[in-house]
Amino acid sequence: xxxxxxxxxxxxxxxxxxxxxxxxxxxxxxxxxxxxxxxxxxxxxxxxxxxxxxxxxxxxxxxxxxxxxxxxxxxxxxxxxxxxxxxxxxxxxxxxxxxxxxxxxxxxxxxxxxxxxxxxxxxxxxxxxxxxxxxxxxxxxxxxxxxxxxxxxxxxxxxxxxxxxxxxxxxxxxxxxxxxxxxxxxxxxxxxxxxxxxxxxxxxxxxxxxxxxxxxxxxxxxxxxxxxxxxxxxxxxxxxxxxxxxxxxxxxxxxxxxxxxxxxxxxxxxxxxxxxxxxxxxxxxxxxxxxxxxxxxxxxxxxxxxxxxxxxxxxxxxxxxxxxxxxxxxxxxxxxxxxxxxxxxxxxxxxxxxxxxxxxxxxxxxxxxxxxxxxxxxxxxxxxxxxxxxxxxxxxxxxxxxxxxxxxxxxxxxxxxxxxxxxxxxxxxxxxxxxxxxxxxxxxx
Numbered sequence: 466x467x468x469x470x471x472x473x474x475x476x477x478x479x480x481x482x483x484x485x486x487x488x489x490x491x492x493x494x495x496x497x498x499x500x501x502x503x504x505x506x507x508x509x510x511x512x513x514x515x516x517x518x519x520x521x522x523x524x525x526x527x528x529x530x531x532x533x534x535x536x537x538x539x540x541x542x543x544x545x546x547x548x549x550x551x552x553x554x555x556x557x558x559x560x561x562x563x564x565x566x567x568x569x570x571x572x573x574x575x576x577x578x579x580x581x582x583x584x585x586x587x588x589x590x591x592x593x594x595x596x597x598x599x600x601x602x603x604x605x606x607x608x609x610x611x612x613x614x615x616x617x618x619x620x621x622x623x624x625x626x627x628x629x630x631x632x633x634x635x636x637x638x639x640x641x642x643x644x645x646x647x648x649x650x651x652x653x654x655x656x657x658x659x660x661x662x663x664x665x666x667x668x669x670x671x672x673x674x675x676x677x678x679x680x681x682x683x684x685x686x687x688x689x690x691x692x693x694x695x696x697x698x699x700x701x702x703x704x705x706x707x708x709x710x711x712x713x714x715x716x717x718x719x720x721x722x723x724x725x726x727x728x729x730x731x732x733x734x735x736x737x738x739x740x741x742x743x744x745x746x747x748x749x750x751x752x753x754x755x756x757x758x759x760x761x762x763x764x765x766x767x768x769x770x771x772x773x774x775x776x777x778x779x780x781x782x783x784x785x786x787x788x789x790x791x792x793x794x795x796x797x798x799x800x801x802x803x804x805x806x807x808x809x810x811x812x813x814x815x816x817x818x819x820x821x822x823x824x825x826x827x828x829x830x831x832x833x834x835x836x837x838x839x840x841x842x843x844x845x846x847x848x849x850x851x852x853x854x855x856x857x858x859x860x861x862x863x864x865x866x867x868x869x870x871x872x873x874x875x876x877x878x879x880x881x882x883x884x885x886x887x888x889x890x891x892x893x894x895x896x897x898x899x900x901x902x903x904x905x906x907x908x909x910x
Contacts, residue, residue, distance in 0.1 A: 480594035485548045487601070487715050488557065488589045492544035494708035495560075495582045499537070501700040505574055505829045506533045506567055510903035511803075512828050513846030513896045514571040515839050521570050523898050529570055532563045539563065543586075557590035571897070573825070573834045577775045578705045581608070584760055591753045600757045602667065602716050607761040609664030611778035614768075616657035620783040620870040626653030629781075632695040633686065659683055673717050680713040699830050770864055774835045784865040785835035790819040790844050791858040799851045801904075816858075819847065837861055838890040845883055846896035850904035854880040861886065 499506060508514075508526025516522055542556035561583050568574045584604060588597045616626065627641075630653050634641045641649055663683060666676025684706045691698040691706070760776075767777030774785045794810050794817050807824045810817045821843050825833035833840065841859070848857040857880065863873040877883050887894035 480598050484594045490711050491585050492540045496540050497704045502831045505831045510900050513843045513900045515842035515896050516893050517569045517572050519893045522895050532566045535563045554590045557586040561586050572839045580776050587753045591750045606664050606667050608778045611764045612780045613657040613661035615779040615782035618784050618867045620865040622650050622653045624783045632690040667717050677717050681710050684710045786837045786864050787862050788840040789860040791816050796856050838894045841887050842894045842896045846900050848880050849901045
């Protein structure tokens, strides 16, 4: 990796070596993330699966196993193949296709890291190295930018931002409990401000070195804050933050060419190289480049609630929409013993709450997909598997207001109202039959 920015090498060679390291890093990190969330990618029946399209509701489990096995094999080829091999580019495309198939079978698998790795794989497989490095830099900068903007939010600064702040203070033997509420609120802004500074710093050559240092420090702190010594989050988030450190070092390296060699730096090429690049840029490459620019631009729509939170890089954000599953205390007895661990009785209201977010984290090692259309499917699966078709109640909560944390709420009673609400969505909200059949419950259509 040390010679990736060697000024004695021409720009094409440096970019080729840099993308070689990138594709191996992407493959290794993806394999690690799949390992710590492996159950999510299998045809499991411990948590409901909600396909992206209705025709996949009855899909058999062997399709999941086939796609998952193909993903592992293709990533191993990408990781182990030599740069001159003709195998790794097709393997990257196979990985993307099979990953898309797995997501079609269950929206829950559209984890933000899976989306990012899929985009990286497309670029590395189809775009010339110099252009690929540029596109991936733009994508990474957009991730930092949109992630930071998602945290300039009243709900984050009052909730998860405060947890981050407390964990950070404990690292240095301090406590924030005695701080005035206003000070705690504004102190939590250190997290989005730092993230935004990293993204902006990566935009300019003169500020890339301090931005690289800041990115490494930020991700190391997040690993500590979210790790066993802090908030004790699942391993996936720690692996992803570790990957971001390696990614930053590869895309925004510390070494720069001396001033007297500056014409050989960066992405500069002679006219012949540029003409060859244009000649080699086929329709597939141009289509992938357009896809990356869409991925950079579309997250703006999340600001007006017209795009999903995770592909808009709303990472650790608190404003996402959600549902609350409510059942009567008497009906709790119908649930399996394993599921009762995620039920909390609310005595004043004579009802019980099922924590679907904790359920997802514990049994799959992954956070629940933060869109109501998916979570409504989870609620339907619970109602049908345990015979709560009329008894179940679902409080549907919209995204919080960025300035005051206010949310719109709607209470849905019974499976019929749940399905009427689900019919408003373009994408599928119905769960796969495998989860319901595993409980032996009948369909009520």
